[in-house]
Amino acid sequence: MQCDRCQDQAAYTRKYSGVKLCSTCFSNSIVRKTAKTISKFNMIKNNELVAVAVSGGKDSLALLKIMQEMSTSHNFRIKAITIDEGIPGYRNEALEIVEKFCNELNVEHKVYSYKDLFELTLDQALDLRENEKTSSCTICGTLRRRAIDHAAKDIGANVIATGHNLDDTLQTFVINMLSGDTNKIGWMNPDTSTNTFRKIKPFCEIYEEEIVFYAFTNNIPFQSEPCPHMSEGIRTEIREFLNSLEKDHSGIKNSLYQSVIKLSEIVKESNYKQKTICEKCGNECTGNVCSVCNMVLKLKENQT
Numbered sequence: 001m002q003c004d005r006c007q008d009q010a011a012y013t014r015k016y017s018g019v020k021l022c023s024t025c026f027s028n029s030i031v032r033k034t035a036k037t038i039s040k041f042n043m044i045k046n047n048e049l050v051a052v053a054v055s056g057g058k059d060s061l062a063l064l065k066i067m068q069e070m071s072t073s074h075n076f077r078i079k080a081i082t083i084d085e086g087i088p089g090y091r092n093e094a095l096e097i098v099e100k101f102c103n104e105l106n107v108e109h110k111v112y113s114y115k116d117l118f119e120l121t122l123d124q125a126l127d128l129r130e131n132e133k134t135s136s137c138t139i140c141g142t143l144r145r146r147a148i149d150h151a152a153k154d155i156g157a158n159v160i161a162t163g164h165n166l167d168d169t170l171q172t173f174v175i176n177m178l179s180g181d182t183n184k185i186g187w188m189n190p191d192t193s194t195n196t197f198r199k200i201k202p203f204c205e206i207y208e209e210e211i212v213f214y215a216f217t218n219n220i221p222f223q224s225e226p227c228p229h230m231s232e233g234i235r236t237e238i239r240e241f242l243n244s245l246e247k248d249h250s251g252i253k254n255s256l257y258q259s260v261i262k263l264s265e266i267v268k269e270s271n272y273k274q275k276t277i278c279e280k281c282g283n284e285c286t287g288n289v290c291s292v293c294n295m296v297l298k299l300k301e302n303q304t
Contacts, residue, residue: 012213016251023217030214034066034202042193043200044159046075050200051157053148054080054102054109056094056223058215059163061101063203065220067161068105078161081151083144084113086121087228094223101221112151114143118296120303126229128302136229139295146292149197149283164201166257167208171238173260178234186268188260196284207253 001010003022010020021029038044052067054060064080071078080102084091095111102109115121120128125139152160169188176184190205192198203211215222230236246253278285280293289297 031066037205038202041191044076048076048158050078050159050161051152052078052080053162054082054098056097058222059211061220061222062211062215063163068107079155080107080109082111083147084111086114097221112147117147125299128299135232137233142292142295160199165203165206165208165211170242170256171235174238185264188264
């Protein structure tokens with residue numbers, strides 16, 4: 001089986017398109033698609049500093065490699081930031097992988113911890129939650145978003161880039177639908193060019209399995225051990241459901257993604273809320289106090 005672009009031995013077949021690619025042409029296609037997404041949604045402007053959020057997983061490390069390559073030929077700079085939740089036996093391995101990879105790429109890297117920012121590790125926060133209806137993913141995700149915002153501002157970044165892929169977007173969409181949180185669907189449009197502080201997802205149009213293959217074919221080391229708390233949420237079940245649909249109906253994820261983007265634009269216009277400034281921390285929110293401050297305050301009240 002030959003590559004459709006260079007006639008070398010094919011290593012990957014895109015089932016939804018039928019295109020067969022060798023490792024080199026496949027890798028180049030991922031870089032081109034990432035660059036096209038960045039350009040299409042005006043994700044990065046000239047001479048901006050991009051904070052690449054790197055967890056140690058396949059997506060974020062693959063993104064870091066591609067962003068580093070692009071920064072050498074495009075007019076922007078990058079720095080890597082990592083958030084340490086304080087999960088014993090899990091985060092330490094990832095921190096070592098990220099630090100070594102950043103050194104190889106000659107990318108500046110800085111770590112920020114929940115403990116320093118919130119005076120609580122994730123495990124301590126989970127012990128303080130009122131009940132297990134508030135999942136570990138909900139608490140961690142809320143704190144992580146604020147930690148990443150803080151990190152980006154600390155290094156003077158204009159933009160935050162995360163490794164969220166097309167599968168992540170679909171899973172989040174289904175979660176929001178199942179939980180009745182339809183307002184959040186209006187936040188899923190990848191074009192954040194008009195936002196005061198931009199958060200971009202350059203992999204938002206790329207399948208997760210393609211990023212896995214990109215990581216393997218480019219010998220990118222990444223943490224394969226899953227987070228010990230991931231079984232609490234419904235995301236894994238949704239991932240398996242969507243993968244089973246894609247297996248039997250190639251391209252269905254792409255079709256659903258296009259629907260999500262169209263719905264996001266409609267919901268954003270119909271459910272627009274005036275942004276205000278949080279009374280506690282000064283960050284933008286839609287109420288008097290942001291969700292992060294509300295959560296931290298409740299956890300600390302339980303601590304006492």
